[in-house]
Amino acid sequence: MPEEDLVDIKFRLYDGSDIGPFRYSSASTIEMLKERIVSEWPKGKTVIPKVANEIKLINFGKILENNKTVGQCRAPFGELTGGVMVMHVVVQPSQAKTKAEKKIEESKKFVCSCCIM
Numbered sequence: 221m222p223e224e225d226l227v228d229i230k231f232r233l234y235d236g237s238d239i240g241p242f243r244y245s246s247a248s249t250i251e252m253l254k255e256r257i258v259s260e261w262p263k264g265k266t267v268i269p270k271v272a273n274e275i276k277l278i279n280f281g282k283i284l285e286n287n288k289t290v291g292q293c294r295a296p297f298g299e300l301t302g303g304v305m306v307m308h309v310v311v312q313p314s315q316a317k318t319k320a321e322k323k324i325e326e327s328k329k330f331v332c333s334c335c336i337m
Contacts, residue, residue: 246291278308
């Protein structure tokens with residue numbers, strides 16, 4: 221693989237800490253990057269993604285689509301040679317899970333302990 225075809229990327233988390241940098245091919249998809257983020261997620265964080273679909277990557281103010289490649293997401297203007305691309309990570313837990321958790325919490329709220337004599 222030619223050296224110019226490789227891109228160094230680090231991922232900036234919500235608290236300002238970083239994952240990486242890692243070296244990727246320009247042909248790597250955003251979905252592949254998300255899977256790597258899930259597997260490399262630091263221990264002890266309050267927000268933890270369980271699957272890649274819970275992650276959104278933002279680069280140059282745009283949310284990146286899973287089917288795009290790293291090469292398609294590069295800066296449209298002059299990048300520094302040998303620089304590291306920074307992508308911001310946003311974690312959004314899936315809505316279906318949140319609704320299920322709400323149902324459980326609501327069912328616990330309405331517990332009756334009346335006694336009629």
